[in-house]
Amino acid sequence: MMTQWHNKRVGVLFGGLSAEREISHLSGTAICTILRERGYAVTPVELGASGTWMVQVRDTDVVFIALHGKLGEDGTVQGTLELLGVPYTGSGVLASALEINKPMAKRVWQVYGLPTPAWQVIEKAHPAAMTLPYPVVVKPSTEGSSVGVTIVQSAETLAPALAEAWRFDPQALVETYIPGKEVTVGILGEQALGAMEVIAKGEFHSYDVKYTAGREEFLLPAPLLPAVYDRVMQIALAAHSALECRGYSRVDTRITEQGDVFLLEVNSLPGFTGLSYLPRIAAHAGLDYGDLVEAILQRATLHIHRSTR
Known part of the structure; x- marks a missing residue:
């Protein structure tokens, strides 16, 4: 398959600051390998806290985003690439944030x-009472890869499940187990x-x-x-x-x-x-x-x- 980017500079953006950065490294490495095998000029770009990745992507024509989780999948990186004028893969700012x-x-x-399971939000700062019948699934509101997820069978194990979800996000989503x-x-x-x-x-x-x-x-x-x-x-x-x-x-x-x-x-x-x-x-x-x-x-x-x- 020949794409419009075959003779362009392709940046593959991976790493990041989320709990899923290890998976992002694996995704980014595999994507770099296959694109090189198919003749693309690939530049691996690791997203870190220093912000040097923004300088690196300016020297590319297009970015394949291989990030997962917060500060990568949530619209922040997408918004930065929009400001830099560098086309990128996947959804835009609004869809990513939602x-x-x-x-x-x-x-x-x-x-x-x-259709989606019945749900409620429980905030770490102002925890509300649980209103759903058990069993429920407790998860951070803004993580993926099942990070911080617990299936809770009874009220006795709700508190530690919330504490685990709050490790990754101050807002926990609780939904009916289906x-x-x-x-x-x-x-x-x-x-x-x-x-x-x-x-x-x-x-x-x-x-x-x-x-x-x-x-x-x-x-x-x-x-x-x-x-x-x-x-x-x-x-x-x-x-x-x-x-x-x-x-x-x-x-x-x-x-x-x-x-x-x-x-x-x-x-x-x-x-x-x-x-x-x-x-x-x-x-x-x-x-x-x-x-x-x-x-x-x-x-x-x-x-x-x-x-x-």
Whole structure:
């Protein structure tokens, strides 16, 4: 696949300051390798606290963002690249900010009538009483990769679960636990590529389970009734569009035994490691790893129109 950026300088931005920086390093390294193999002039750019990455990206024509989590996936880097005038992969500022903030994403989905588990926010500074029945899932409002996530079965274990979530964010999201299948949908452009069931060999899809080989089983396509499969694909694409995501994403859902679909979250910059979900889904749809990376790079753009007088 030949993209518009093949004879340009491609920066791959990775690292960052979030709890997911280790995964970002793995994603960025793999993306650099495949782009070089396909003949691109690649500049690895590590995002750190010093800010030197901004100087480095000025010397590129386009940036492939391989960051995950806060200060990378949340619109901050996207806004900086907009100001610098450097096109980049993935969603723009608004979609990125909405996607990373799980309560805000849920509010948008509810406006569009999209299904998501019942939820509430509990702030560290002003903790409110729990109003949901058990079991519940407690997670930081603005993290990914299952960082700080706990399944809580009773009131006795709620306090330590909140404390764990608050380690990563002063705002914890508490949502009703939905028994059933974990199904994730890969999206490229405006098309849902496929739905995959992910079975954890453990209580749930924790950080360690997700990033330890052999601790998850992948079923492609997800073994669902045709009507349910079509519905999860439609709901995932609608969730992506409602947040105004662009380029690509991965949408995580839970599906009950009765076939009801519930949205958990959208990942606007999903992982690209050897264990990541989106490359598996794309491969099943006929796109190998390199084709997927190039297809995403082809869609790199600036999202904010520059008006002139």
